[in-house]
Amino acid sequence: MSDLPNRISIKEEGPREGFQIESAAIPTERKVALIDALSGTGLRKIQIVSFVNPRRVPGMADADDVVRTFRKAEGVDYYALWLNLQGFERALVHRARLAVRGTLQTCASEAFLRRNQNRNLAQNEAYQRHVADAYRNAGVPVDRGSVMAAFGCNFEGDIAPATVLRMVDLIFAVAAENAFQIDEIALADTMGWATPRSIKRVVGAVRDRYPDARINLHLHDTRGMGIANAYAGLEMGVDSFDASVAGLGGCPFAAHPGASGNVCTEDLVFMCEEMGIETGVDLGALIEAAHLARDIVGHSLPGHLMQGGKLSALRQARKAVAGG
Amino acid sequence: MSDLPNRISIKEEGPREGFQIESAAIPTERKVALIDALSGTGLRKIQIVSFVNPRRVPGMADADDVVRTFRKAEGVDYYALWLNLQGFERALVHRARLAVRGTLQTCASEAFLRRNQNRNLAQNEAYQRHVADAYRNAGVPVDRGSVMAAFGCNFEGDIAPATVLRMVDLIFAVAAENAFQIDEIALADTMGWATPRSIKRVVGAVRDRYPDARINLHLHDTRGMGIANAYAGLEMGVDSFDASVAGLGGCPFAAHPGASGNVCTEDLVFMCEEMGIETGVDLGALIEAAHLARDIVGHSLPGHLMQGGKLSALRQARKAVAGG
CATH class of the missing domain: 3.20.20.70 (Aldolase class I)
Incomplete structure (x- = not known):
């Protein structure tokens, strides 16, 4: 079941x-x-x-x-x-x-990235490479990547799973360049857009492409879906949660x-x-x-x-x- | 899925x-x-x-x-x-x-029934037959049965699915005696004991024995599980909810x-x-x-x-x- x-x-x-x-x-x-x-x-x-x-x-x-x-x-x-x-x-x-520990931070919504961190997608990609250098130079392990606004965005609307996958690809690309071993990909429902269906869809898409990556869910409860979304994650085998x-x-x-x-x-x-x-x-x-x-x-x-x-x-x- | x-x-x-x-x-x-x-x-x-x-x-x-x-x-x-x-x-x-419309009302917890309605299980069974007579005499359709405390009880603890099934059996027995057509069985999480797992277990047990009965869920949100429990119900095909x-x-x-x-x-x-x-x-x-x-x-x-x-x-x- x-x-x-x-x-x-x-x-x-x-x-x-x-x-x-x-x-x-x-x-x-x-x-x-x-x-x-x-x-x-x-x-x-x-x-x-x-x-x-x-x-x-x-x-x-x-x-x-x-x-x-x-x-x-x-x-x-x-x-x-x-x-x-x-x-x-x-x-x-x-x-x-x-x-x-270092996290490679991406965002599936460029509009949110601009507002929140004043960077566009290309600038953020460059910034994560810059940050990766700093982590490596400081001898800090980098074992985690995160995707903000992975389920929707107040400023960009619905987010396609393909957009999330591009961010996960970027995380693994930067990690490979730096010989970082990514243990966990965090998918964040930053603005409370997720439902159990979109949790399953996005987690499924990431799992299909990266079957060995551990997925973490960061779920905001803006619209009361937090626990139901966590349950949907559990049903997909997700075993790491922020709370x-x-x-x-x-x-x-x-x-x-x-x-x-x-x-x-x-x-x-x-x-x-x-x-x-x-x-x-x-x-x-x-x-x-x-x-x-x-x-x-x-x-x-x-x-x-x-x-x-x-x-x-x-x-x-x-x-x-x-x-x- | x-x-x-x-x-x-x-x-x-x-x-x-x-x-x-x-x-x-x-x-x-x-x-x-x-x-x-x-x-x-x-x-x-x-x-x-x-x-x-x-x-x-x-x-x-x-x-x-x-x-x-x-x-x-x-x-x-x-x-x-x-x-x-x-x-x-x-x-x-x-x-x-x-x-x-009449509902045949049962309760999976005798302790709760005593406290709430001052009847034990046998007395409630007799009372439902008495009520059924009154409904029939008044020409009121009886198309619904309900099971209170179907997922747990503050005074009796966990409730076995078999106990819920006995209540559903009683509903259908009284209905058959009176030629009532029961369209819906309401399962109530009266005291907020249910989790998605127990929703699936109890709904599954009722569905197995009565595949044609429409199931309704009445879910109290005492412990914040209400929406997750509703989702678990949806996954079982439940299409009737109180809210x-x-x-x-x-x-x-x-x-x-x-x-x-x-x-x-x-x-x-x-x-x-x-x-x-x-x-x-x-x-x-x-x-x-x-x-x-x-x-x-x-x-x-x-x-x-x-x-x-x-x-x-x-x-x-x-x-x-x-x-x-």
């Missing part, structure tokens, strides 16, 4: 996605408290900051302090995001505490109308574990971290499990009644 | 689900305004009230007035819910304005922590239409109705499309730019 994986890997992006978007100044130690809580949940990959222009993203002005002060847990890799070489240089300073605790990064309600958060980590973990797919994550600890995230930002967040609760507690109560 | 239907039928339950749960007294004319707005969206089935004890459900105390005053639209069937023969008698009064505009009936946030709304109608319509499955619903008109619903209840509601917006507007804007 389908090709569900036995186990998935989740990269938690809540601290970066969330604190980047919040308008209120959140004290550094509160951000660190959330990262430390997440470190105890079983998550093995946590993206904690972005090194971006603090004038454009004031919430990330204390990124260096966050990286300096969180408690590094055994077996957990901590990541930073950057969009250009200035950001990369800032990340390199923290090489002892961060997993500094945000409590749905941090989006608050479709009071604080940030229309903001598009990443799919919620604990909702994703719940779905997988209930379907027999291992995540390695302790759902109870993750729900506690989600409540902490809500306390820190001071407003409701989109996650459901933090309200609905896990089923194992109800199953236990039932057993206790039956036993007594 | 899957067995997606070409077209689905949606029963809108927002007015009933929503106004039943709201703590604030909502004026009758505001309820009617929402029903009238929904009548213009293309939805063909709208459940507008429940005839229940006004001391237990104060929000439905004006049910008779609502039924008397909404504007009946051509081609739309309006439904009421009732849980016992007193409620049925109240509905019968409005036979000219309501589609009064609530704006996710009315649940507000996981400020007003009603933990409340479990039905899956959101406009989010469901969006997913289907984007995947090429016809719903007959005008998404723009439905989103306007969702905004009206939010204004009426006076707090945020869980729907996503009402925040994220439809894609057709973005596609149009893109075409206009390209054309100009």
Whole structure:
């Protein structure tokens, strides 16, 4: 019936996605408290900051302090995001505490690329080659390629799978020139255009051309399709997902109308574990971290499990009644 | 790859689900305004009230007035819910304005049945036969059976598909005794226990035994699985869903922590239409109705499309730019 994986890997992006978007100044130690809580949940990959222009993203002005002060847990890799070489240089300073790995970044929508990074497709291709040189010179492993706006774009409309494939081709071409071993291709639904059907279509197209590439999905929940899209990915055998605790990064309600958060980590973990797919994550600890995230930002967040609760507690109560 | 239907039928339950749960007294004319707005969206089935004890459900105390005053639209069937023969008698009064049809109601969890309706399984079986007599005597068609808690229960835990099948067997047995033609079996995830896997398992079990029965899914979004579960249903060929505009009936946030709304109608319509499955619903008109619903209840509601917006507007804007 389908090709569900036995186990998935989740990269938690809540601290970066969330604190980047919040308008209120959140004290550094509160951000660190959330990262430390997440470190105890079983998550093995946590993206904690972005090194971006603090004038454009004031919430990330204390990124260096966050990286300096969180408690590094055994077996957990901590990541930073950057969009250009200035950001990369800032990340390199923290090489002892961060997993500094390079990603070749492409975008299936030229219109979005222009708006977001002020580059056209040709300029971005040249820039990725330039970045590849910098990574190689710094001795930084490059094992990942990403395609933004892989399922549609507010400024360009629908995206053809062939366009996504051209971006994946570019990633593998630049990787080959540099003898990089690409382990994962991330397909991002940056603006919440995907449905289960387009997930299957695009993942299928990439898989057909690159059967050995591991595919990662980065799914924004703008239109409520996040979990359904993740399920469609699982059915295609996708076993790597980005997610945000409590749905941090989006608050479709009071604080940030229309903001598009990443799919919620604990909702994703719940779905997988209930379907027999291992995540390695302790759902109870993750729900506690989600409540902490809500306390820190001071407003409701989109996650459901933090309200609905896990089923194992109800199953236990039932057993206790039956036993007594 | 899957067995997606070409077209689905949606029963809108927002007015009933929503106004039943709201703590604030909502004026009758505001309820009617929402029903009238929904009548213009293309939805063909709208459940507008429940005839229940006004001391237990104060929000439905004006049910008779609502039924008397909404504007009946051509081609739309309006439904009421009732849980016992007193409620049925109240509905019968409005036979000219309501589609009064009987449902044989079962529950896969005896614990929930006891709590919710103060009957055990044997008592409910007897009661359904009693109700069937009343329907037959009143000349009311009985074309539907329902199974509450078909995917799990807060008080009984996991529910085996075999238990659901016993309830479906009972429905068909009572129907056969009364020469009722059952057109639809509704499987309700009353407490939000379902995942795509259990949807497929239970729907598959019912389909195997009753290949000709149309299956309807009533999916609560307590744990954020509603849309993914609907997608799993679509993949099994299910083409009948209940849904609530704006996710009315649940507000996981400020007003009603933990409340479990039905899956959101406009989010469901969006997913289907984007995947090429016809719903007959005008998404723009439905989103306007969702905004009206939010204004009426006076707090945020869980729907996503009402925040994220439809894609057709973005596609149009893109075409206009390209054309100009």
